Amino acid sequence: MTLFDLKDGECATVQAFTGEMELQSRLVEMGILPGIKIRRIKTAPMNGPIELKVRGYHVSLRQDDACNILIQQ
Amino acid sequence: MKINTQKSWVALVGNPNSGKTAIFNLLTGLNQKVSNYPGVTVEKKIGTAHFNDGNQFNLLDLPGTYSLTPESMDERIVTEQVLHWIHGHEPPNTIISVVDATNLSRNLYLTTQLADLGIPVVVALNMMDMVKDEFSINLETLATDLGIAAIVPMSATEKWGQKELLDALQKSIAGETAENSFPIFLNDDIAKALYPLKEMFVEHLNYNERLANAQALRLVTRKSTLEIYNDLSANGMAKDESFMRTLRENRQAAVEALEDVGIKHRIMEATLRYEWLDSVLTTDRVHIDAKLTEMSYSEKVDKILTHKWAGPAIFVLLLYFIFQSIFTWATVPMDWIDRGVGWIGNQVLQLLSAGMLRDLLVEGVIAGVGAILIFLPQILILMFFMTILEDTGYMARVAFMMDRFMTRIGLHGRSVLPLMSGYACAIPGIMSTRTLDSWKERLITILILPLMSCSARLPVYALMIVAFIPAVQVFGFLNLQGLTLVAMYFLGTATAFILAKIFSIFIKVESKSSFVMELPPYRTPLWRSVLHQVFNRGKLFVVNAGKIILAISIVLWFLASFPKVEEVVVNENPIRTSYAGKIGHTIEPLIEPLGFDWKLGIGLITSFAAREVLVSTMATIYNVQSDVDDVVQLKDAMKSDLNPKTGLPLYTPLVALSLMVFFVFAAQCMATFAIVRNETNSWKWPLFMIVYMNGLAYGASFIVYQGGLALGFG
Ligand SMILES: Nc1nc2c(ncn2[C@@H]2O[C@H](COP(=O)(O)OP(=O)(O)O)[C@@H](O)[C@H]2O)c(=O)[nH]1
Numbered sequence: 001m002t003l004f005d006l007k008d009g010e011c012a013t014v015q016a017f018t019g020e021m022e023l024q025s026r027l028v029e030m031g032i033l034p035g036i037k038i039r040r041i042k043t044a045p046m047n048g049p050i051e052l053k054v055r056g057y058h059v060s061l062r063q064d065d066a067c068n069i070l071i072q073q
Numbered sequence: 074m075k076i077n078t079q080k081s082w083v084a085l086v087g088n089p090n091s092g093k094t095a096i097f098n099l100l101t102g103l104n105q106k107v108s109n110y111p112g113v114t115v116e117k118k119i120g121t122a123h124f125n126d127g128n129q130f131n132l133l134d135l136p137g138t139y140s141l142t143p144e145s146m147d148e149r150i151v152t153e154q155v156l157h158w159i160h161g162h163e164p165p166n167t168i169i170s171v172v173d174a175t176n177l178s179r180n181l182y183l184t185t186q187l188a189d190l191g192i193p194v195v196v197a198l199n200m201m202d203m204v205k206d207e208f209s210i211n212l213e214t215l216a217t218d219l220g221i222a223a224i225v226p227m228s229a230t231e232k233w234g235q236k237e238l239l240d241a242l243q244k245s246i247a248g249e250t251a252e253n254s255f256p257i258f259l260n261d262d263i264a265k266a267l268y269p270l271k272e273m274f275v276e277h278l279n280y281n282e283r284l285a286n287a288q289a290l291r292l293v294t295r296k297s298t299l300e301i302y303n304d305l306s307a308n309g310m311a312k313d314e315s316f317m318r319t320l321r322e323n324r325q326a327a328v329e330a331l332e333d334v335g336i337k338h339r340i341m342e343a344t345l346r347y348e349w350l351d352s353v354l355t356t357d358r359v360h361i362d363a364k365l366t367e368m369s370y371s372e373k374v375d376k377i378l379t380h381k382w383a384g385p386a387i388f389v390l391l392l393y394f395i396f397q398s399i400f401t402w403a404t405v406p407m408d409w410i411d412r413g414v415g416w417i418g419n420q421v422l423q424l425l426s427a428g429m430l431r432d433l434l435v436e437g438v439i440a441g442v443g444a445i446l447i448f449l450p451q452i453l454i455l456m457f458f459m460t461i462l463e464d465t466g467y468m469a470r471v472a473f474m475m476d477r478f479m480t481r482i483g484l485h486g487r488s489v490l491p492l493m494s495g496y497a498c499a500i501p502g503i504m505s506t507r508t509l510d511s512w513k514e515r516l517i518t519i520l521i522l523p524l525m526s527c528s529a530r531l532p533v534y535a536l537m538i539v540a541f542i543p544a545v546q547v548f549g550f551l552n553l554q555g556l557t558l559v560a561m562y563f564l565g566t567a568t569a570f571i572l573a574k575i576f577s578i579f580i581k582v583e584s585k586s587s588f589v590m591e592l593p594p595y596r597t598p599l600w601r602s603v604l605h606q607v608f609n610r611g612k613l614f615v616v617n618a619g620k621i622i623l624a625i626s627i628v629l630w631f632l633a634s635f636p637k638v639e640e641v642v643v644n645e646n647p648i649r650t651s652y653a654g655k656i657g658h659t660i661e662p663l664i665e666p667l668g669f670d671w672k673l674g675i676g677l678i679t680s681f682a683a684r685e686v687l688v689s690t691m692a693t694i695y696n697v698q699s700d701v702d703d704v705v706q707l708k709d710a711m712k713s714d715l716n717p718k719t720g721l722p723l724y725t726p727l728v729a730l731s732l733m734v735f736f737v738f739a740a741q742c743m744a745t746f747a748i749v750r751n752e753t754n755s756w757k758w759p760l761f762m763i764v765y766m767n768g769l770a771y772g773a774s775f776i777v778y779q780g781g782l783a784l785g786f787g
Pocket of ligand 1: 094
């Protein structure tokens, strides 16, 4: 499954990335790598971006990009 | 400001929101200069600070970045700077790597990259006041593992650790840099693939082992690093074309070798560094994973502030509150300034004998500058709110909440911030669009940004509203004056959004965009830091705008006072026959359909320099015109001015409305277009903006005035 399918409030482990390189390199530089545990906190108003908690900090990314992050619950 | 080569100098590098600004202010006090990086408009802050023994050193604040890979503009600057340093071009004596102690691994990622450079690194472990009992990491061991000079725990807000930081800096400058090996383990496959690149760096560029490994790793991971070397070689700092060719070929070979053994080379640097960091910071990782499901303070606050419905509602209310308070709170200090300027004018009148100099001083200089100073309270209040929203971390939430809407109109959640700073001034707003990675989104944001009503329009709105819009209550609780002001801001903003959508359909530029943005924890802003920024921006406004305004006031006074007529015809304005009058009369037919007379015509011309000049222009015109030896109240003068033909008031609420609408849209501030030229690197876009904005302004004013007349207003 992908991060897109994860429900708000649930935890998962990042498995791999698909899609554009720009997104991947940005994510890995911020420490979001395969093997890391994440929690999907919430979805922004108007069905906007997703808020994640990872490595003790919060980061947001778009739902389209969330489809490119493969996870395992 | 040139860096004094005699003095030691120190560079401040860190993640966004790690407290870099707070530490910079703490160390330098008020001894700082803000300028721009050559050719680009990213802010460059240099200050002087003192060691504990009193010796001075220079401190350079670099833009916040997560890594040394050049993705966005800000990061590119840091990366380029760093590359200049390692090629012997004015390297700092020490780097302070600012690390947020509540977010160790991600912050230390950048530190590991800095530690490879061969320049001493001191970590300022900031925000220690937020770390409670859970900190179980041995800092000395960590410093040794990283191969850096020291790690100093501190708190910029509670102001402790500063002395220790300074001591560590001085010690690291005096001491020898230990040449240590690359701390990160490279397995055989990777080491073999990187070997030729590493050797090139050692042999041709004199890098040490550690740096050579680090740069080889970066080069293979991110292709953009090649471009940076290309630029360096164009500057004659790296090697020639044949070196670049070999570098490119070796990189390609390394990439292929890694792909053959199934290593994901594109995320290789981050993977290796984080694996290493996580092994060094084992206790940290355990804590953090355990806290994944625990609700942090910020999460609780965000339950409300970014709530599906409450979030946007609160944001709108907050904006309304800000704009309403600009009007109510500012009245008292504005009154003081008004009276102060009047008093000074009167003093000069009494001190000097009648003559040209006195006229120039009172009618040109004092009246003109005074009319601008009076709006300083409003500008400062707006700046104050903007800075607080930014420093608390709320601005990032606004971007988060608005991204969906912004993408629909072809923009980006991060466009909200530049657009909102456009309410203060378009120029810093346009400059801050550099945080947008996608060129198309950035360009559109720049194009519509001047439609956000900036603080320079505020004087114009304020004058018109105070003079012509009655202060009555509507619906029982809303003040009509405040409502009119909000309407003007709304008109500009709504039009900006519609145009953004239109532009995004017609502008075809290839570019990708992503939205990976940190939502920093809510933090109490440092009042010192906030006031400092407000003060700096206020100063910028007064000094920059003041210069232009002073010059224009004098020119205008001249134009309005000459040629001197000997005999004044009764009931005839002397200014009518002056140079200014002639210019105003020439363009009067063009602006008459908008309800403007020749006096406003002069104002429109002078406001091309800066919008607020309209107010000082009117002040000058009326002061010259009224033969009374006193500084007149501009609004009363405008209100009581009669149309010589009809004998009715010259300026009606409808004219005021038409003028305000004109100012919402018109392209007037020259400085804005100079900045746009800079940022877009061509005259094409600023010219386009001037044409579309002025077209819009004329059309909208025409509709308002003629429509208003047809409906029987005015
Ligand atoms: N609690 C705490 N907050 C801090 C400290 N240093 C900075 N801050 C706050 O963190 C926020 C970001 O700081 P700033 O200096 O603007 O970060 P920059 O983006 O790195 O320049 C501001 O609200 C500061 O008041 C600190 O040592 N402790």
